[in-house]
Every structure is written in structure tokens, then in C-alpha cells.
Amino acid sequence: MVAIPSRHKSLVLLAGVVIVQVLFLAVQIKRDSQGRLIRSWTVEAISPFERTGAWGFGRVRSIWSHYFALQNTSRENESLRRENSALKLQVEELGSKAAEADRLALLINFRQLNHNVPMLGARVIGASADTASETIFLDRGARDGIRRNMAVITPDGVVGKVIEAFPNSAQVLLLTDKDSGVGAMLADSRVQSPVGGTGEPLLAMKYVANDDTVNLGERVVTSGMDRIFPKDLPVGTIAEIKPGNPFKLIRVRPAANLARLEEVIVLLTLRPLELHKEPEPAASDSAEKAAPEQPTTAKP
Amino acid sequence: MINDTFDLRSAESHIEVHKFRTGAVAAATVFSLVVQALLPVYFPKADILDLPLLITIYFGLSRRNPSTGLLLGMVIGLLQDSLSKSPLGLYGIAKTIIGYTASSIGARLDTEHPAARFALTAVFFGLHQGVIVLIKRLLLAQPEAWFTARLGIAAGANAIVAVFLFLLLDQLRKSS
Numbered sequence: 001m002v003a004i005p006s007r008h009k010s011l012v013l014l015a016g017v018v019i020v021q022v023l024f025l026a027v028q029i030k031r032d033s034q035g036r037l038i039r040s041w042t043v044e045a046i047s048p049f050e051r052t053g054a055w056g057f058g059r060v061r062s063i064w065s066h067y068f069a070l071q072n073t074s075r076e077n078e079s080l081r082r083e084n085s086a087l088k089l090q091v092e093e094l095g096s097k098a099a100e101a102d103r104l105a106l107l108i109n110f111r112q113l114n115h116n117v118p119m120l121g122a123r124v125i126g127a128s129a130d131t132a133s134e135t136i137f138l139d140r141g142a143r144d145g146i147r148r149n150m151a152v153i154t155p156d157g158v159v160g161k162v163i164e165a166f167p168n169s170a171q172v173l174l175l176t177d178k179d180s181g182v183g184a185m186l187a188d189s190r191v192q193s194p195v196g197g198t199g200e201p202l203l204a205m206k207y208v209a210n211d212d213t214v215n216l217g218e219r220v221v222t223s224g225m226d227r228i229f230p231k232d233l234p235v236g237t238i239a240e241i242k243p244g245n246p247f248k249l250i251r252v253r254p255a256a257n258l259a260r261l262e263e264v265i266v267l268l269t270l271r272p273l274e275l276h277k278e279p280e281p282a283a284s285d286s287a288e289k290a291a292p293e294q295p296t297t298a299k300p
Numbered sequence: 301m302i303n304d305t306f307d308l309r310s311a312e313s314h315i316e317v318h319k320f321r322t323g324a325v326a327a328a329t330v331f332s333l334v335v336q337a338l339l340p341v342y343f344p345k346a347d348i349l350d351l352p353l354l355i356t357i358y359f360g361l362s363r364r365n366p367s368t369g370l371l372l373g374m375v376i377g378l379l380q381d382s383l384s385k386s387p388l389g390l391y392g393i394a395k396t397i398i399g400y401t402a403s404s405i406g407a408r409l410d411t412e413h414p415a416a417r418f419a420l421t422a423v424f425f426g427l428h429q430g431v432i433v434l435i436k437r438l439l440l441a442q443p444e445a446w447f448t449a450r451l452g453i454a455a456g457a458n459a460i461v462a463v464f465l466f467l468l469l470d471q472l473r474k475s476s
Contacts, residue, residue, distance in 0.1 A: 009367065010365075010366030010367040010370065010400065010403075010404075011366070011400075013366075013367050013370060013371075014366070014370045014396065014397070014400045017370060017371070017374050017396050018393050018396055018397065021374065021378075021388075021389040021392045021393045021396065022389065022393060022439065024388055024389045024392075025387050025388065025389030025390060025392075025393070025435070025439055025440075026439065028387040028388060028389070029387055029439065029440055
């Protein structure tokens with residue numbers, strides 16, 4: 001309630017009384033041509049407000065409807081965004097599942113091709129807690145038949161070997177670890193040389209003489225001489241070659257994506273295995289026959 | 301604003317606010333209306349007098365309360381309208397304004413002197429007539445002259461009558 005100063009109350013009262021009487025007066029007066037004055041006044045007084053009100057109402061209704069339209073659009077947009085996000089997640093999930101299915105299909109295919117080899121599929125559940133070592137943990141352990149020094153592979157290539165078997169999990173030393181190594185050979189020239197980790201993404205092929213011919217991109221496979229990994233499993237490809245003394249400095253890019261492992265295969269045997277060999281070119285066969293055997297250089 | 305009001309009251313404290321005997325205002329109002337209605341019957345020239353207006357001015361100046369003054373003016377004006385053929389509100393509006401104005405002026409000026417009463421009554425008569433003309437022109441579509449000689453004579457006559465009437469009405473005051 002607005003407080004009216006006492007000295008103005010009478011003025012307000014005066015205005016009110018006069019207005020009331022003016023209205024009272026207007027009610028009584030009837031003009032011949034315009035009817036009752038109060039009606040004429042009312043119409044003249046109200047019509048501008050009606051016009052303004054009609055204009056304002058139209059504007060407000062327009063704005064209101066547009067507001068609701070925009071609000072609905074905004075809500076719809078938000079809903080579509082949520083749906084889009086959900087669909088993206090679904091697509092990613094499906095893509096992930098598809099990739100997983102592909103990987104599992106490869107594993108199944110690998111297992112079917114090597115049905116005589118005891119192997120176990122395992123899921124990677126963890127990685128090394130420190131940055132100095134390259135290890136992973138599997139969801140399968142000693143109760144599943146996993147033992148130390150068992151080979152861990154993927155259909156793409158060598159991953160590493162089991163260094164510790166727990167009842168329900170196992171620790172795997174990756175091929176990229178500095179203490180890791182595998183008996184390998186060049187797939188084309190059949191030149192054998194152990195391949196070991198360097199602590200970096202690329203592996204090192206350590207004992208290739210400067211006289212030996214090595215080409216970039218050439219495949220490196222297991223030699224089977226370490227008695228851990230079956231022969232001719234993919235290890236990687238030659239990524240870098242530098243002359244050295246007395247051996248070339250060769251870097252190998254791992255065949256398996258060791259940085260993003262999700263499922264692996266553990267070969268459940270400590271005996272030398274003969275995996276299914278894919279058909280190779282005749283040149284490779286002749287080169288393989290020419291290449292001498294090398295002792296295993298895989299580290300424990 | 302409160303301080304302003306206080307200061308105003310302090311400055312006007314020397315002006316006496318008169319109180320009247322019980323029923324004096326009502327009796328004076330009725331008396332003025334009756335005389336105003338009867339006098340022209342017997343004395344046609346007496347129609348220039350506006351006794352209800354004089355009553356409104358007097359009590360406004362004496363009571364010095366704008367609210368009371370305007371309400372009294374409204375009542376007297378509406379009664380006057382009721383006793384005439386003019387639409388209700390014509391004199392009501394005019395006397396409401398006069399009652400308010402007289403009360404406001406009475407609160408600031410000493411209106412006890414006969415000369416002051418004469419002058420104020422003449423002015424209020426002119427104002428009253430001006431409001432009526434304005435209302436007739438604006439509201440009733442009745443063109444009427446703002447000022448005529450008759451109106452001037454009427455203002456003087458009412459002012460003279462007011463001087464004596466007010467002296468009579470002073471007798472209705474309560475002795476302080």
C-alpha cells in the first residue's frame with residue numbers, strides 16, 4: 001500500500017470526489033446526436049486503450065506463440081541432441097561391439113585353424129601401475145590353466161608372455177618391455193635375430209649383420225626357437241634401418257596393437273607348437289630353406 | 301515529508317481552528333438551501349445570491365480542514381443540484397473545489413477580518429462560477445460566457461452578504 005502524505009490526502013480526496021461527480025454527471029447527460037455522454041466518454045476513453053490493447057495483445061500473442069514455438073523447438077532440439085548423443089553412444093557401442101566381434105571372430109578363426117593347439121581367450125583387465133614396465137593383467141589365471149612363460153598372442157601377432165600366474169588372473173610381459181624378447185626372423189630373407197623391447201613403441205631387432213639385406217616394411221615373424229612362441233607368428237614389420245657396428249640398428253613396428261589390447265589368446269602349453277601356416281610365396285619358401293637357424297634370444 | 305508537515309503545522313499554529321456547536325453545520329446548510337430556494341420566490345432579484353456557496357466558504361475557512369471542507373462542499377453542492385434542474389454534480393463539483401480551496405487557504409491565512417472575507421468571497425465566487433462555466437462548456441455542451449456584468453455584480457453582492465452572514469455564523473462557534 002502506498003502511503004499518502006497527510007497533506008496530500010485531502011488533495012487525493014478532492015480528485016476522487018471530483019472524478020466521481022464528473023462521472024455521475026456524465027451518466028445523467030444525454031446529447032441528442034451522441035447519446036449519453038458517459039457512453040461517448042467511455043467509448044472515446046476506452047477505444048485508444050482497446051486499440052492499444054488489441055495491438056499489444058496481438059503482439060504478445062505473436063511473441064507468446066513464437067516463444068512457445070521456440071521453446072518447443074528448443075525442447076525438440078534438446079531432445080534431438082540427447083537422442084543424437086544416445087545414438088552416437090549406441091553407434092560407438094555397436095562399433096565397439098562390432099570391433100570386438102571382429103576380434104573375437106579372428107580369435108575364433110585362429111582357434112579353428114589351430115584347433116589342435118590348446119589356447120584360452122582372455123580379456124585384458126588392467127595394465128602396469130608404473131611407467132617403467134610394460135605389462136598387462138588378464139582375467140584368467142592359474143585356475144584356467146595359465147602358467148608362467150606361456151605365450152600370449154593375438155591373431156595380429158605376438159603380444160608377450162606370462163610372467164606371473166595368479167589363481168584368477170595373470171600378468172603378461174609385453175613385447176615392448178625392455179626385458180622382453182622373442183626369437184624372430186625376417187619373413188622374406190629368413191634371417192633370424194631376436195627382437196626385444198626398448199621401452200618404446202618400436203621394437204629392436206638386435207643381431208642382423210650389415211651384410212644382410214633388410215627392407216623397410218618387411219615382415220618379421222617368430223622363429224620358434226625360443227620354445228615359447230610357435231613359429232611364423234607375426235611379430236611386426238621393419239620400420240627403420242640404420243647401419244651399425246657390428247650389426248644394423250633395426251626398428252620393428254609390432255604387428256599387434258600392444259597399446260590397445262582388449263582380448264588376447266594364451267597358448268596353454270609350454271611345449272613347442274606348430275601353428276597353422278598360411279600359404280606363402282615360393283620365393284619365401286626358398287629363402288626360408290636358405291636361412292640358418294638361430295638360438296632363441298627371448299628373455300625370461 | 302513528515303518534517304515538512306511538522307514545519308507547516310508549526311508555522312500555522314497561530315491560526316485558530318474553530319469548532320462549532322453540534323448540528324450547527326447541518327443547520328446552516330439546510331438553512332442556506334431553504335432560503336436559497338425560497339428567497340427568489342419572493343425577491344426575484346435575490347437569485348444572484350448563492351447562500352450555499354457562502355456557507356461552504358465560511359465553514360471551509362473556519363474549519364481549515366481541506367478534507368472536511370471539500371466533503372462539505374460536495375454535500376452542499378449535490379443538495380443544491382438536487383433542488384435545481386441542473387444535473388447532479390454541476391454544483392457539487394464546483395463547491396467541492398471551493399470547499400477544498402477555502403479550507404486550504406483558511407489554514408494559511410487569517411480570514412477573520414471582514415475585508416479578507418469580502419475579498420475571499422468575491423474570489424471564491426468567481427472561481428465557483430468559472431468551474432460551473434467550465435463544466436457546462438466541457439461536459440454539458442452548453443456555451444456560456446466566462447464573465448458578464450451580472451456575474452461581477454453577483455460577486456460583489458455575495459461578498460457583501462458574506463461579510464454579515466459570516467458574522468452571524470461566528471455566533472455558532474464554540475467559545476474557546
